[in-house]
Amino acid sequence: MKYIILKLILLTALQSAVIFTGVANAQASWEIPDPDFKYIAMVRKFPRERYAVIYNPVLCEKIGDACAFFRAHEYSHGFRNDIILRPDEYPQSLEDRGDCWAAKYVDSHEVEAVINLLSDSEAIKDLPIFGDPAHRIEVIKKCAADGGIWLGRKK
Ligand SMILES: [Zn+2]
Numbered sequence: 581m582k583y584i585i586l587k588l589i590l591l592t593a594l595q596s597a598v599i600f601t602g603v604a605n606a607q608a609s610w611e612i613p614d615p616d617f618k619y620i621a622m623v624r625k626f627p628r629e630r631y632a633v634i635y636n637p638v639l640c641e642k643i644g645d646a647c648a649f650f651r652a653h654e655y656s657h658g659f660r661n662d663i664i665l666r667p668d669e670y671p672q673s674l675e676d677r678g679d680c681w682a683a684k685y686v687d688s689h690e691v692e693a694v695i696n697l698l699s700d701s702e703a704i705k706d707l708p709i710f711g712d713p714a715h716r717i718e719v720i721k722k723c724a725a726d727g728g729i730w731l732g733r734k735k
Contacts, residue, residue, distance in 0.1 A: 613637040620640065646693040650694070679716055683719070698716055
């Protein structure tokens, strides 16, 4: 997840004139834990093209490494200038794009974790995870491969 923060900072620096005072500040202001949040993660837009991802640390604890994927997916809605909606309100095309982006930029073990999670219907039935899991897995696998993420690698 540290890598993704760095990549996102570089991406943002290239895309806009936002000036960051340091990685620590950017991280602190970009990730807001809220144990009562009803979603795993959701992006929020702040003035001057700044984005924060609010995430639920309790749900994240439950889903482990897959949490990084959902946070990255939410960042992508911000960085791709998608309209900001609740996680269950996005049209399919933007969801696919978010999953695709996240699949390319998180670590391979985080991609594997989300695929395993989405494959486990019992584990996800009470979680705020949206969309057709089989479709999401297909998109994630394809985009991970396109991004050079080699699934199945030993840790
Ligand atoms: Zn989304």
